[in-house]
Amino acid sequence: MSVIYFLISISVVVAGIFLYLFIKSVKSGQFDDSYTPSVRMLFDDEVKITSKDLKEKKTNNKNQKENQI
Numbered sequence: 001m002s003v004i005y006f007l008i009s010i011s012v013v014v015a016g017i018f019l020y021l022f023i024k025s026v027k028s029g030q031f032d033d034s035y036t037p038s039v040r041m042l043f044d045d046e047v048k049i050t051s052k053d054l055k056e057k058k059t060n061n062k063n064q065k066e067n068q069i
Contacts, residue, residue, distance in 0.1 A: 025031065
């Protein structure tokens, strides 16, 4: 039974060490994304369609159909 207590205590210590190292690496910027901002500029020119644009497109399509008839 004493072996179980020993293993549980070691596992808690190891988990605490991993938690400490994880928090330390997050605070130091280890997981900061440095690649995406450099690539994002390549995709900035995409056309974003708003609801206003969709309404204008629908009215233009209706006007074109009426003009064709």
